[in-house]
Amino acid sequence: MLSVDIEKRLGSFSVAVKFETTAGATALFGPSGSGKTSIVSMIGGLLKPDRGRIALGDDVLFDSQARINVPAHRRRIGTVFQEGRLFPHMTVAQNLDYGRWMSGVSIDPADREHIIDMLNIGALLKRRPGHLSGGERQRVAFGRALLMKPRLLLLDEPVASLDRARKLEILPYLARLRDEAKVPMIYVSHQAGEIQRLCSQVVRIEDGQVAAIGGLELLDWELHHPADHKQHPIS
Amino acid sequence: MFELTTEEWIAVELSLRISVVATFVALPFGLAVAWLLARKDFWGKALLDGIVHLPLVLPPVVTGYLLLITFGRKGAVGAFLADTFGIVFSFRWTGAALACGVMGFPLMVRAIRLSFEAIDRRLEHAASTLGANPLWVFFTVTLPLALPGVIAGMVLCFAKALGEFGATITFVSNIPGETQTLSAAIYTFTQIPGGDAAALRLVVVAIVLALAALIASEWFARRAGLRYHGE
Numbered sequence: 004m005l006s007v008d009i010e011k012r013l014g015s016f017s018v019a020v021k022f023e024t025t026a027g028a029t030a031l032f033g034p035s036g037s038g039k040t041s042i043v044s045m046i047g048g049l050l051k052p053d054r055g056r057i058a059l060g061d062d063v064l065f066d067s068q069a070r071i072n073v074p075a076h077r078r079r080i081g082t083v084f085q086e087g088r089l090f091p092h093m094t095v096a097q098n099l100d101y102g103r104w105m106s107g108v109s110i111d112p113a114d115r116e117h118i119i120d121m122l123n124i125g126a127l128l129k130r131r132p133g134h135l136s137g138g139e140r141q142r143v144a145f146g147r148a149l150l151m152k153p154r155l156l157l158l159d160e161p162v163a164s165l166d167r168a169r170k171l172e173i174l175p176y177l178a179r180l181r182d183e184a185k186v187p188m189i190y191v192s193h194q195a196g197e198i199q200r201l202c203s204q205v206v207r208i209e210d211g212q213v214a215a216i217g218g219l220e221l222l223d224w225e226l227h228h229p230a231d232h233k234q235h236p237i238s
Numbered sequence: 239m240f241e242l243t244t245e246e247w248i249a250v251e252l253s254l255r256i257s258v259v260a261t262f263v264a265l266p267f268g269l270a271v272a273w274l275l276a277r278k279d280f281w282g283k284a285l286l287d288g289i290v291h292l293p294l295v296l297p298p299v300v301t302g303y304l305l306l307i308t309f310g311r312k313g314a315v316g317a318f319l320a321d322t323f324g325i326v327f328s329f330r331w332t333g334a335a336l337a338c339g340v341m342g343f344p345l346m347v348r349a350i351r352l353s354f355e356a357i358d359r360r361l362e363h364a365a366s367t368l369g370a371n372p373l374w375v376f377f378t379v380t381l382p383l384a385l386p387g388v389i390a391g392m393v394l395c396f397a398k399a400l401g402e403f404g405a406t407i408t409f410v411s412n413i414p415g416e417t418q419t420l421s422a423a424i425y426t427f428t429q430i431p432g433g434d435a436a437a438l439r440l441v442v443v444a445i446v447l448a449l450a451a452l453i454a455s456e457w458f459a460r461r462a463g464l465r466y467h468g469e
Contacts, residue, residue, distance in 0.1 A: 105365070
């Protein structure tokens with residue numbers, strides 16, 4: 004279980020959120036610019052909150068009072084970014100194995116094989132990221148994050164940069180990932196449709212605050228008015 | 239017609255040795271300073287930046303003289319290094335390498351710093367989420383991605399070292415076989431009657447070396463650049 008209670012000032016914008024996740028896949032849902040990426044950056048350790056506490060189960064990752072701030076590289080939180088961020092100077096196989104080399108986790112070759120099969124990237128192993136399509140790149144990014152055996156997966160708008168067809172191609176892989184890899188996920192998106200397919204818990208973020216926490220019913224309005232979520236009645 | 243005499247060969251070989259040593263010894267310092275300037279904000283950053291660039295704007299004779307009074311036999315650093323480690327700079331080829339390294343340093347740092355600044359830091363962040371500590375991030379992501387700039391910086395430093403004259407001659411003089419580099423030898427030959435032919439031969443050598451260094455660096459940088467985009 005992930006519990007987050009953090010505050011961070013970023014120029015004139017500030018983020019102050021408190022929530023706990025219980026479900027396998029939790030959505031951080033809200034419009035662009037509402038602070039979702041800052042929140043996942045703080046969970047992942049890439050951005051330091053001004054105040055608060057972040058804990059994964061019993062493991063405290065950040066606690067401003069106790070002066071605890073576990074650096075990103077020791078958190079073992081896999082992150083998939085919107086733009087994939089594959090290392091351009093490494094092959095797909097080297098990208099996939101990077102986390103294993105760096106964090107020193109040992110992974111059963113059969114598990115590695117399984118993840119590569121599940122994401123259908125076996126044929127790409129010798130290529131470089133520059134030669135992959137957007138959808139292929141994101142699949143490799145998922146594999147790279149999974150192969151470090153993360154305790155938590157942060158997916159920050161992982162399909163937002165893809166066109167509709169590529170999105171539809173990726174979403175089933177994500178559903179499989181959730182069901183088979185059994186890693187808790189935080190899924191950041193402003194698209195209600197994606198969240199509906201993957202998540203069971205929704206944390207609704209608006210203006211750097213938690214506007215609501217609940218189940219998929221929080222998406223009802225967006226799912227029926229997909230065109231204009233900015234005019235949501237509760238916001 | 240184009241035969242170098244032993245004396246000329248010695249000057250060429252010495253120049254190459256001095257330039258190579260200067261470049262490779264300067265490299266770790268250049269990487270460290272370039273990284274600090276590109277990535278960190280600290281008190282005295284502008285001062286460090288200024289000091290690094292000083293040899294670029296000071297008259298080389300001044301740099302040479304400053305080296306003489308710090309790294310010479312009686313200089314504070316020079317005396318310490320000589321007594322503790324037995325490293326002597328004055329009137330040795332090592333001193334010429336030091337002078338060349340100092341003169342080439344700002345060029346090296348500039349090129350490397352620019353390439354560090356051009357790197358997408360989000361890739362470094364991605365590496366740290368994958369468990370890489372800052373040192374590993376540097377060696378597996380930052381440095382390989384900056385490689386074309388690092389090579390360019392090394393070539394600039396090497397070229398500067400190969401052509402260095404003022405600081406070297408002020409610091410370690412012009413001793414054939416020990417501190418007489420290509421440039422110093424050319425200068426010497428132009429000062430003695432009948433030295434024109436020898437000077438001209440060395441000029442040709444200097445041009446060939448400079449061109450070869452440029453072409454080699456282009457080739458390395460191209461190869462390094464290619465790796466990001468495929469094959």
